[in-house]
Amino acid sequence: MDQGIIFVPLLICGMLGIMMAVATGFSYLWLRHVEGEAKRCPQCQSKGAGEVLDYELIEERSYIESDVTRWLPRRHRRRALPVQVEEKKYEVNYRCRQCGHEWRGIAMEEERSPSK
Numbered sequence: 001m002d003q004g005i006i007f008v009p010l011l012i013c014g015m016l017g018i019m020m021a022v023a024t025g026f027s028y029l030w031l032r033h034v035e036g037e038a039k040r041c042p043q044c045q046s047k048g049a050g051e052v053l054d055y056e057l058i059e060e061r062s063y064i065e066s067d068v069t070r071w072l073p074r075r076h077r078r079r080a081l082p083v084q085v086e087e088k089k090y091e092v093n094y095r096c097r098q099c100g101h102e103w104r105g106i107a108m109e110e111e112r113s114p115s116k
């Protein structure tokens with residue numbers, strides 16, 4: 001008889017878990033895309049050939065993003081929770097593995113976690 005009552009919080013937890021996984025997956029894919037672009041050699045256009053020589057942290061910020069709904073599929077949008085975003089901006093020195101050309105670029109690192 002009590003099984004229904006136990007099942008409800010489990011269901012809610014499960015759905016929250018799926019939402020977080022979806023949100024994390026999206027930001028991960030986005031980061032991969034940015035990284036791929038940043039590592040494209042401006043000299044020979046070889047994609048992903050940039051090797052990181054060194055890097056320097058130039059900007060760091062932390063904020064709460066309340067509108068995470070754009071990252072989620074339509075049916076999950078109403079249940080979206082605010083997330084804590086840690087953002088770091090680096091200036092990076094790259095060298096091309098193909099032609100040896102060196103250049104400087106900006107790389108972003110973003111970490112998302114549920115806000116407290």
Ligand SMILES: [Zn+2]
Pocket residue numbers: 041042043044045046049096097098099100101
């Ligand atoms: Zn190159």
